[in-house]
Amino acid sequence: MNINRNLLLIQCLEALGLVLEYDLNDNSAHQHAIRVGEMCAVIAEKVGLPPYKIQQLYFAGLIHDIGKIGIDVNLLRQKRKLTDAEFKLVQPHSVIGGKIAAALPELSDLAFWIRWHHEKWDGTGYPDGLAGSQIPVEVQILSAIDCFDSLQTPRLDRDKLSQDESEKVIRDQRGTSFNPVIVDLISDMIEKDEIIPGKSSDKFIEIKEKYINRNYQDGADDYWDGLGMAGMYPILRLFARVIDAKHGYTQGHSTRVSILSKYIAKKAGFSLDDIIKVEVAGLLHDAGKISIPNEVLDKAYSPDSNEWELIKNHPLHSYNILKHINLMSEIAEITKQHHERLDGSGYPGGYSENSIGLLAQIIAISDSFDAMTSDRSYREMCNTEAAYAEIANGAGTLYNREFARILTDTPSYYIRALFDMHLE
Ligand SMILES: [Fe+2]
Ligand SMILES: [Fe+2]
Ligand SMILES: [Fe+2]
Known part of the structure; x- marks a missing residue:
């Protein structure tokens, strides 16, 4: 992915300006x-x-x-x-x-x-x-x-x-x-x-x-070009921090999804370009959660049907927010599909297997795994083994079989170490 860092920075700051607003003013962007x-x-x-x-x-x-x-x-x-x-x-x-x-x-x-x-x-x-x-x-x-x-x-x-x-x-x-x-x-x-x-x-x-x-920094273009996508991570991680900060219990969620997705993509033999895409998409997949009222996300019991409607739309909101960053158009597509499931039972599109991108299928697994193993407000978290069992159970119907197996074949100590090394 060839990206001009300066342009990406400007577009990310503009998207952040928009996203920060959603939080504070009754969930509409002013x-x-x-x-x-x-x-x-x-x-x-x-x-x-x-x-x-x-x-x-x-x-x-x-x-x-x-x-x-x-x-x-x-x-x-x-x-x-x-x-x-x-x-x-x-x-x-x-x-x-x-x-x-x-x-x-x-x-x-x-x-x-x-x-x-x-x-x-x-x-x-x-x-x-x-x-x-x-x-x-x-x-x-x-x-x-x-x-x-x-x-x-x-x-x-x-x-x-x-x-x-x-x-x-x-x-x-x-x-x-x-x-x-x-x-x-x-x-x-x-x-x-x-x-x-x-x-x-x-x-x-x-x-x-x-x-x-x-770009006002002399020679900066060459410097960042040399670093490639790695030079963008500080900006994208900042973005992910803003997304996760909205709800206490999602602290670190975007970063973990990114790390785990990268790991699965690598193991599955994807190209470097795709590995980078899935890593970035992991960081930004839940940008649209900013549009869900805190009252709904922080509830101590399952959401009612109206509230589900709001929750189900967040991948679309992610897509809309990232659309503003035109360098991220492919990433926006992936985030739109991260809650789709192979058998069509996902949301918001209810797409089936052939219409869901492979990178989105990876995010779907890392996202589900992290949701199961971190403490959500309306249900208890489970341990890695129980989460693996749930993922394995959905392999082939909800989740991509191969990606699911890559995850469930990974020892839990390895996942813990992987997260620990990359998280603050
Ligand atoms: Fe202020
Ligand atoms: Fe999500
Ligand atoms: Fe998520």
């Missing part, structure tokens, strides 16, 4: 992060920041709240205003987000901005209590736009404000939370239609072509 990224880029260009900073600020907008994957989801989805004590528990998201970004070489500069996106002009923000010009201008832009846009985004704990009301709120904090110059600039640009809250402007599309879809 694209707050994408709007913040776009408005920030337009302002950055207006104030004459260098091209590289324009790109980085767009990225920062997309993932500014990525650290929320480390915060208790019940706190983030409260239907009322948080108490002071609860609010303190949400604050570390900026520090966590900075650490996540710092782990990717292309994001190490903007990691600071994410860490500081809740700093305030008068020094009363967090985590470092920076004030005035200690706060980089990029962060001054990001924090004002973040506030301006999030007020207009529907949330569980309050009604959304109109654009005018939101603008008034940031004007009221001119000189306290925000740099007065930036607040004035935002008002001015809105007035002149230079930023259009809520939708992509022509200006942004122009900026994206010119400044964002570019």
